[in-house]
Amino acid sequence: xxxxxxxxxxxxxxxxxxxxxxxxxxxxxxxxxxxxxxxxxxxxxxxxxxxxxxxxxxxxxxxxxxxxxxxxxxxxxxxxxxxxxxxxxxxxxxxxxxxxxxxxxxxxxxxxxxxxxxxxxxxxxxxxxxxxxxxxxxxxxxxxxxxxxxxxxxxxxxxxxxxxxxxxxxxxxxxxxxxxxxxxxxxxxxxxxxxxxxxxxxxxxxxxxxxxxxxxxxxxxxxxxxxxxxxxxxxxxxxxxxxxxxxxxxxxxxxxxxxxxxxxxxxx
Amino acid sequence: xxxxxxxxxxxxxxxxxxxxxxxxxxxxxxxxxxxxxxxxxxxxxxxxxxxxxxxxxxxxxxxxxxxxxxxxxxxxxxxxxxxxxxxxxxxxxxxxxxxxxxxxxxxxxxxxxxxxxxxxxxxxxxxxxxxxxxxxxxxxxxxxxxxxxxxxxxxxxxxxxxxxxxxxxxxxxxxxxxxxxxxxxxxxxxxxxxxxxxxxxxxxxxxxxxxxxxxxxxxxxxxxxxxxxxxxxxxxxxxxxxxxxxxxxxxxxxxxxxxxxxxxxxxxx
Numbered sequence: 001x002x003x004x005x006x007x008x009x010x011x012x013x014x015x016x017x018x019x020x021x022x023x024x025x026x027x028x029x030x031x032x033x034x035x036x037x038x039x040x041x042x043x044x045x046x047x048x049x050x051x052x053x054x055x056x057x058x059x060x061x062x063x064x065x066x067x068x069x070x071x072x073x074x075x076x077x078x079x080x081x082x083x084x085x086x087x088x089x090x091x092x093x094x095x096x097x098x099x100x101x102x103x104x105x106x107x108x109x110x111x112x113x114x115x116x117x118x119x120x121x122x123x124x125x126x127x128x129x130x131x132x133x134x135x136x137x138x139x140x141x142x143x144x145x146x147x148x149x150x151x152x153x154x155x156x157x158x159x160x161x162x163x164x165x166x167x168x169x170x171x172x173x174x175x176x177x178x179x180x181x182x183x184x185x186x187x188x189x190x191x192x193x194x195x196x197x198x199x200x201x202x203x204x205x206x207x208x209x210x211x212x213x214x215x216x217x218x219x220x221x222x223x224x225x226x227x228x229x230x231x232x233x234x235x236x237x238x239x240x241x242x243x244x245x246x247x248x249x250x251x252x253x254x255x256x257x258x259x260x261x262x263x264x265x266x267x268x
Numbered sequence: 269x270x271x272x273x274x275x276x277x278x279x280x281x282x283x284x285x286x287x288x289x290x291x292x293x294x295x296x297x298x299x300x301x302x303x304x305x306x307x308x309x310x311x312x313x314x315x316x317x318x319x320x321x322x323x324x325x326x327x328x329x330x331x332x333x334x335x336x337x338x339x340x341x342x343x344x345x346x347x348x349x350x351x352x353x354x355x356x357x358x359x360x361x362x363x364x365x366x367x368x369x370x371x372x373x374x375x376x377x378x379x380x381x382x383x384x385x386x387x388x389x390x391x392x393x394x395x396x397x398x399x400x401x402x403x404x405x406x407x408x409x410x411x412x413x414x415x416x417x418x419x420x421x422x423x424x425x426x427x428x429x430x431x432x433x434x435x436x437x438x439x440x441x442x443x444x445x446x447x448x449x450x451x452x453x454x455x456x457x458x459x460x461x462x463x464x465x466x467x468x469x470x471x472x473x474x475x476x477x478x479x480x481x482x483x484x485x486x487x488x489x490x491x492x493x494x495x496x497x498x499x500x501x502x503x504x505x506x507x508x509x510x511x512x513x514x515x516x517x518x519x520x521x522x523x524x525x526x527x528x529x530x531x532x533x534x535x536x537x
Contacts, residue, residue, distance in 0.1 A: 070503040139403070144486070146504035179403045180485025183500060191485070195387045196402055 032243050035063045035081060037072040039088035039148065039230065040184040041113065041203045044210075045263035046086070052259065053250055060243060068147035068184040069093075076101060076235060083238040084247055086230060088113070088185075088203075089148035093231045100236065106244070107233040110251045112266040114225050115152050116204045117218040118192050125198035130220055131166065133199060134173035141180050141188045141197040149185040152226050153201040159224045203228065205264040229268070300517055307510045315511035323489040324497035324512060331405065331493060332473040335412035339420045339469050344462065347424035348450070362425075369418045376414055377482030384410065384483070407484035408491050412473035419472050423465025427458040464530040471523045475516070 038046045043066050050062035065072065065080075069087040076082050076096055085102070087093040096102050119127045125138050133140060143150025154175075161171030182188045185202050192200040193214050207217050232251060234244040250256050257267050307315075315321050346365075350358055368376060382388050385402040386395040394401060401407055435457060439449040455462075477495035484491040486500060494512050501508040 068503065074503050074506075139400070141485075144500055144503070146500075178487065180487050180491070181500075182486065183503060194381070194385065196381065196385050 030059055032060050032240055033063055034060055034083050034240055034243050034247055035065065036084045036086065036247070037065045037067075037076065037080070037082040037235075038086040039069045039072070040066045040186045041088050041149065041205060042066070042086055042111075042230070043186060044208055045205070045260050045265065048259050048263075049251065049256060052255065053247065056250075060247075062247075066184075066186075068143070070144075070146040070148070071183060079237075081237075082235045083240050083244040084232065085235055086110070086232050086251075087148070088228060088230055089151065090229055090231050091151070092148065093233055096235075097233070103234040103236055103238075103241065106248060107231055108248075108252070109229050109268040110232045110248070110256075111230040111260050112268055113203045113205055113228040113230065113264075114266070115149070115156060115201060115220055115228065116207070117199055117220060118189070118202055118207065118215045119199045119218065120192055120195045120197075121214050121216060122195065123198075123216060124195070127199050128218065130160065130218065130224075131170075133177065134166075134170050136173070136177070138177045139179045139196070139198040140174065140177040141182060141191045141200045142178055143185060143188060143201075144181040144183055147183055147185070148228065149188065149202060150181060152228055155226050156201070156220060156224050159226075163224070208263065227266075230265075303510060303513055303517065307507065307514060311507050312511050312514060315508050318505075318508050318511075320488060320492075320497055320501055320505070321508050321511055324492055324494045325515065327405070327408070327489065327492065328474055328494040331408045331412060332470050335409045335416065335473045336420075336466055336470040338409070338413055339417050340462070340466055343417060343421045344424055347421045348428055348454075350421075351425045351428035365421050366418050368415050373415060373476065373478030374482060377411065377479035380407075380411060380414060380479060380483040402483055403485040403487070403491065405484075405490055408480055408493060411479040411483050412476050415476055415479055416469040416472035420462075420465040420469040423468060424458075424462050427461025427465070428454075430461075431458055460530045464527045467523055467527050467530070471520065474519065 036046065036050070046064060046066075050064060054060060054062055065075075065082070067075075069089060069092040072080075072082075072085065072087070073092040073096055076085060077099070085093060085096065093102065093107065097104060097107060117127070117130055117133065119125070125132070125135070127133065127135075127138065132138070142153045145151060145154060157171045157174050160166040161168055179197065180191060182191065185206060188197075188200040188202050189206050189211075191197040192202075193211065204217070207215055232248045234241060234248065238244050251260075260267065346361075349355075350362060371379075381402055384391040384394075384407065386392060386400055388402075391401050401410070431454065435453055436449055439453045440446075444453070474493075475495060476493070477499065480491065480493060481496055481499070486492050486496050488497075492500065494516055498509050498512045498516075501512070
């Protein structure tokens with residue numbers, strides 16, 4: 001008993017010293033913190049971009065906040081301390097612009113994306129085409145109507161339903177199969193990856209080299225697919241406008257484009 | 269009251285204490301007032317007919333009531349056994365029952381998914397027979413039971429322990445057997461404590477968020493309870509979100525009032 005208390009104290013002391021060391025290292029005098037609010041679908045690409053950017057500009061630290069674009073929009077509306085907003089659709093960012101919460105001159109598209117159906121590698125429901133999503137009993141996961149990926153998915157299903165190849169009942173049948181509506185695309189991916197869902201509608205970029213073996217991707221034909229447009233902009237209340245503009249310029253530069261392309265994004 | 273003002277030192281203590289209490293009250297009440305200020309009675313009533321609000325309210329009341337009833341049914345005998353009987357491992361059982369109290373709800377949600385999901389330990393077995401548990405209304409109830417069970421059992425056990433054994437012994441000596449004694453003598457004496465525990469469990473079940481969204485998913489009318497609807501609509505329809513929050517605030521006030529009232533009426537032995 002005595003020995004374990006002693007060990008505990010030592011561990012706590014060591015941890016304190018280690019953390020104090022970390023804090024001391026990071027507290028450089030002229031460091032700029034740039035807070036970037038980004039759509040969840042940008043998680044992989046932006047993490048890479050932030051690392052590259054920090055290497056190029058050692059005086060800047062990028063703090064990222066990933067969530068559904070609609071959640072980030074609400075956070076900014078309620079006064080969250082963001083410098084840059086990267087949205088997965090124009091709707092959420094333009095809503096902020098229309099309320100006068102963005103620096104209008106800084107707004108511009110920086111990436112494009114497409115949607116796809118993913119199924120777990122084991123494919124328990126035997127889904128091979130978008131038509132199969134309408135089979136009764138299919139466990140489908142999509143986004144809520146407010147998160148861009150859910151909004152796009154509904155647009156696609158509607159387009160398919162308007163086509164005689166799918167039939168007018170297609171849209172309703174598929175929506176009836178939805179078992180959960182997630183607030184982020186990463187939530188949809190997780191449910192499919194866990195094998196709890198038979199299929200999910202996500203972005204093509206959600207299939208990455210890291211998780212490729214866990215999913216099978218079923219492409220959505222271009223005539224039904226929608227092009228997701230990703231706009232970037234500086235938030236009006238930023239304290240680092242210049243740095244924020246420089247960061248967005250980097251996103252659109254050759255280096256930035258190369259990383260986005262590596263993650264499967266198309267460029268505007 | 270007079271005692272408080274004897275001497276200067278006590279006066280300072282009183283002022284300091286009063287200040288502290290005032291600060292604390294402001295801290296607790298301001299957010300509630302902030303919520304009420306963001307809505308008007310017209311907006312509130314208009315949102316009430318919004319299907320998102322309506323569905324969530326109905327689903328929440330049904331699932332929380334159901335889980336509370338199940339907890340009472342299972343929890344009462346367990347609390348009684350643990351209060352009155354010694355058996356090997358009783359302390360372990362007590363500790364495990366308390367575990368959900370300290371377990372973060374997200375951990376509970378993931379754990380439930382690993383147990384009852386279709387790839388899970390138990391869920392996998394059921395899935396072979398075509399029965400899905402996760403992402404259904406049943407999953408909502410399971411999550412609620414998991415997190416709110418300890419609230420009832422703790423209160424019930426404390427009530428049973430406070431009860432003097434002479435009541436049972438008297439009943440037994442008059443020829444009553446154990447089960448009738450329990451229902452006709454013991455239960456009426458601890459009724460208030462049990463009801464207070466049930467109300468606390470109900471309130472916890474009603475507020476359940478983390479475990480539900482992970483284990484039952486988020487689907488309007490099926491698994492989207494009030495806390496999930498508040499989270500979802502906050503990202504699109506703030507009015508609906510505030511309306512739901514105000515309803516939950518009102519329910520919370522009623523719950524606290526009922527518990528206070530009930531516990532005061534309990535028998536002291």
